[in-house]
Amino acid sequence: MSYMVGFGSNYVQQPHHRGASIESIKKKPEPVTCKGGFDQYFNKNQPNPNVLYGAVVGGPDENDGYTDSRSNFQQAEPATVNTAPLVGVLARLA
Secondary structure, X not given: OEOEOOOOOOEOOOOOOHHHHOOOOOOOOOOOOHHHHHHHHHOOOOOOOOOOOOOEOOOOOOOOOOOXXXXXXXXXXOOHXXXXXXXXXXXXXX
């Protein structure tokens, strides 16, 4: 499994990210409330409608296990602390 969203054929489908888990305003122009976002989108067990290409999630636990679920923020949260080392290495190679 790839922990970089959009990389490879088997990557994280449900990163814990509000913008990725709610449909685009172009597809659904009606406003989404905080509670409505949780009920309609966050708690849905489906891939996010918006792919966060290049985002790196927290990754596996100490037993090399990973649960692809938005509510599993410890593993599914994309953050700069996860991406920064990769960007640094790639910048050095460039």
